[in-house]
Amino acid sequence: MTTTSVPATSTAPITRTRPRPSVRARLSQPRIRGWVFLLPLIVVNAVVVIVPSLFAVYYSFTDWSGIGPATFTGLTNYRDLLADDEFLNGLWHNIIWTLFFLVVPMTMGLFGAYALTRITRFRLLFRVLFFIPYIVASVVNASIWESILNTQSGLGHVLGINPLGDPDLALWSVMGVNNWAWWGFLVVVFLAAMQGVNPSLYEAAKLDGAGPVRQFFSVTLPGIRPTFAFLGLMTIIWSFLAFDYVYVMTQGGPAGSTDLLSTLLYRDAFTNLSAGYASAVGVVMALISTAVVIVYLVIRKVKDWEI
Amino acid sequence: MSITTSATTVAPSGATHAGPRARRATAGTRAGIPTYVVLTCLAIFSVGPIVLFFFNAVKTQQDYGHSSLGLPGSWQWGNFSAAWTRANMTAGIVNSLVIVVGTAAITCVVAGFAAYALARLRVRGGSAFMTLLLVTSSLPAQMFLVPLFYAWAKAGLYDTRLGLVIIYVGLFSPFATLLLRSFMLTLPREFEEAARIDGAGELSVLFRIVLPNSLPGLLTVALVTGLSAYNEFLFAVTFIQNADLLPLSTTFFSFQQGFSQDYTLVSAAGFIMIAPMLILFLALQRRFIDGLSSSGLGGT
DSSP states (O other), X not given: OHHHHHHHHHHHHHHHHSOOOHHHHHHOOHHHHHHHHHHHHHHHXXXXXXXXXXXXXXXXXXXXXSSSOOOBOTTHHHHHHHHOHHHHXXXXXXXXXXXXXHHXXXXXXXXXXXXXXXXXXXXXXXXXXXXXXXXXXXHHHHHHHHHHHOTTTSHXXXXXXXXXXXXXXXXXXXXXXXXXXXXXXXHHHHHHHHTTSXXXXXXXXXXXXXXXXXXXXXXXXXXXXXXXXXXXXHHHHHHTTOXXXXXXXXXXXXXXXXXXXXXXXXXXXXXXXXXXXXXXXXXXXXHHHHHHHHHHHHHHHHHTOOO | OHHHHHHHHHHHHHTTTTHHHHHHHHHTTTOOHHHHHHHHHHHHHHHHHHHHXXXXXXXXXXXXXXXSSSOOSXXXXXXXXXXXXXXXXXXXXXXXXXXXXXXXXHHHHHHHHHHHHHHHSOOTTHHHHHHHHHHHHTSOHHHHHHHHHHHHXXXXXXXXXXXXXXXXXXXXXXXXXXXHHHHHTTSOSXXXXXXXXXXXXXXXXXXXXXXXXXXXXXXXXXXXXXXXXXXXXXXXHHHOOOTTTOOHHHHHHHHHHHOTTOHHHHHHHHHHHHHHHHHHHHHTHHHHHHHHHTOOOOOO
């Protein structure tokens, strides 16, 4: 990479005039030294992420309660998962969640960003305003919408519905709130990508008589395809990790209508004291995101994309 | 993968200065009033709920009970001080400050060392290592949450601020490393080479030359990790139970769970929590937006 090519050109004239001192030669064992500089990162990442993840894989094959010894039970947890209605219910909600986030925020983000590329004034102002909900803590965002949606004095009262208490509506309400906090982030990322598209392509399209919509589909969208694909991938991965809004707003209720794999796992681990079973849920979640990443990498390889 | 996003997002945003302005002459004629109307509606959709939240924070309880969607009849500024004391927010702010500053500082050090190695020292297997970082940072937190919880309980780190800081550093430093690395790659090498020829070791090159020149990158990392630590909920609610050690996110959450009958005070407490970040964001919005949009942090 650049690390190897740049010094060769930039230092060569200098080093040739003055030979390196022998102390330097002893000290410069770059390969070893590099890893010494990486050590703090490796240690903290191993302690917090990698080792506990490996333990999770191990515990997923046991009946561990979280306290005391764990007995190896083989694939029992995984077999139980397949027959567990709560698990299948959570998985189904995660799939709905993923589809919703692939469609609604992506559309809003693309639309917002494209509209911003076509205006001259207040672009930065709109960018900031759209982005604000993203920097507000999820607990507070949840609370903001609980008071807006409430059935005594809010939208629930005005419209005569119970957005968070009706099993048919609750999941959609929570997804809507999470989308409200999320789509502005996509605007910003898409906007940055769209500003990298060669302007002469738009000029050419205009000369061919393409209107704004046609330009979007023929110039903008192909131009930002790497970003689009990447955000689609991350949307799928993140959709399987969604937790905060459900946990704060509905705790998975009413009647499991907003339960996700993450909230199910949390309940299994810390309320039902079935840490082994919860670990199995976690491993399934990890397998899903790994599979998504692999599919993405394969497509990228086949289609020869840059990112 | 974050490397590639930073390549697609950070780089063009640097070009915003020249690109769009150069295009303005032609672009300006394309969009008209309808575009502005739609964008304004979307802006109201984004910010309106936060404004309503502020209105609810200064309402009387009857006022709120009448409608949570309108202007307050009278402005109850006392709600803020009442919420402050009843939600135990002094402790919350102190704890959040300790956790945020600790996380941001340690992440900068850990990521500074690692980014320097990946940007400047020839590390055998460096690119494989970065791929590994990306893989570990896309693992679902819920998977390692449970073993980590019981490990922290054993190690005496459960229910301590230090324990939470270590977790945040572990979660955020891979992204911080990749962001800092791409920043360091843009720095000129001449000064470093000169210092090396004068016999400076790698540590003094790092501390005397590279890190001072990387201050903008470090500031971005500090802001992004600080914001993420401030807003983080899952680990905070799992790893801190002691009411005196709760950071603001869980201070607010437990206040809301206990006081849900008085939503004006809950709103006031929530507004107190988000106010510092709103101010910081508005003051440093470009750096925040560029840093956050190049990150894979905080998906939900």
